Amino acid sequence: MAMAEERTSHRPAPVHSHPDEVPILTALAALADPVRIQLVRELAGSPEWTRTCGSFDVPVGKAALSHHFGVLRAAGLVEQRDEGPKRVNRLRREEFDARFPGLLELVLRADLG
Amino acid sequence: MAMAEERTSHRPAPVHSHPDEVPILTALAALADPVRIQLVRELAGSPEWTRTCGSFDVPVGKAALSHHFGVLRAAGLVEQRDEGPKRVNRLRREEFDARFPGLLELVLRADLG
DNA sequence: TGGAGTGTTCGATGAAGACCATACACTCCC
DNA sequence: GGGAGTGTATGGTCTTCATCGAACACTCCA
Structure with missing residues (x-):
C-alpha cells in the first residue's frame, strides 16, 4: 500500500486542468472575457507564486x-x-504555450483597443 | 465630384469590419463558438468565393x-x-493573420477534442 | 409575371454566465 | 480561544446570446 501524502492542510486543494486536456473552445472562452484577460496580463508581469488572488486590480x-x-x-x-x-x-x-502555440503571447501583446 | 459606383443591385451590401479595427476580445469571442469554428474550418478548406452561406454543414x-x-x-x-x-x-x-498572428492557424489545426 | 431559391429581419424563448451580498471555512497570530 | 485576513460556496438577479419560426426582400428564370 502506498503511503498517503502528509496532510498539512484541512482545506480542499484547488482543482486544476492541464492545458493538454483542455479543448480549444474552453481556452478561447476563458480568454474571451475582459476581467480574465486582465488577470492573465497582471499575472504575466509578476514573478511566479507572488500574487495572491486578492491582489489584482479588477473591478x-x-x-x-x-x-x-x-x-x-x-x-x-x-x-x-x-x-x-x-x-x-x-x-x-x-x-499552455505548448498546447496552444502563440495564443498566450497574442493576448499579452495585443492592445485591447 | 467623384462618380458613384454603378449600382447593379438593390440589396444592401453586407457590412464588414477589417481585422485591423477589431479588438482582440471581439476576435476571441467570435471564435469561441462551435458553429462558427466549423464555418471557419470549412471555409478554410475551400477555394475563395466558392461557398455560399447555405452550403455549410452546421446543425x-x-x-x-x-x-x-x-x-x-x-x-x-x-x-x-x-x-x-x-x-x-x-x-x-x-x-486576420497580420492582425492576430497564429490565431487562425491555431483554430484550423487544433483537434476540437 | 410569377414561382423557386437564397438570405435577412423580427419577435420570442431558453440557456449560459457574470455579478453581488451573504454566509461559511480555513489559517495565522495575539 | 477569538479575531483578522483570505478565499469559497450558495442563492438570486440581470444581461447576453444562440436558437427558432415566420415574415419579408431580392434575384433569377421559366
Whole structure:
C-alpha cells in the first residue's frame, strides 16, 4: 500500500486542468472575457507564486473573482497553491504555450483597443 | 465630384469590419463558438468565393446561420459578396493573420477534442 | 409575371454566465 | 480561544446570446 501524502492542510486543494486536456473552445472562452484577460496580463508581469488572488486590480467583488480563477484553472491557464491563509498564483506559460502555440503571447501583446 | 459606383443591385451590401479595427476580445469571442469554428474550418478548406452561406454543414437553421455570419464579418474573419441571388464567402486569412498572428492557424489545426 | 431559391429581419424563448451580498471555512497570530 | 485576513460556496438577479419560426426582400428564370 502506498503511503498517503502528509496532510498539512484541512482545506480542499484547488482543482486544476492541464492545458493538454483542455479543448480549444474552453481556452478561447476563458480568454474571451475582459476581467480574465486582465488577470492573465497582471499575472504575466509578476514573478511566479507572488500574487495572491486578492491582489489584482479588477473591478469585481471577491465572489466573482473566485469564479474567474476557477475558469482560468479549468482552462489550464493558472496554477494555484495554498500558502498559509492565502492562495498564490502562477501563469502556466510553457505548458499552455505548448498546447496552444502563440495564443498566450497574442493576448499579452495585443492592445485591447 | 467623384462618380458613384454603378449600382447593379438593390440589396444592401453586407457590412464588414477589417481585422485591423477589431479588438482582440471581439476576435476571441467570435471564435469561441462551435458553429462558427466549423464555418471557419470549412471555409478554410475551400477555394475563395466558392461557398455560399447555405452550403455549410452546421446543425442550425438559416436564421441562426445568418447571425453567425454577421458575427464573423464583424470580427474581420469573413468577407462576403453577392453573386446573383447567392452570397459567397471568403476567409480573410492574410489580413486576420497580420492582425492576430497564429490565431487562425491555431483554430484550423487544433483537434476540437 | 410569377414561382423557386437564397438570405435577412423580427419577435420570442431558453440557456449560459457574470455579478453581488451573504454566509461559511480555513489559517495565522495575539 | 477569538479575531483578522483570505478565499469559497450558495442563492438570486440581470444581461447576453444562440436558437427558432415566420415574415419579408431580392434575384433569377421559366
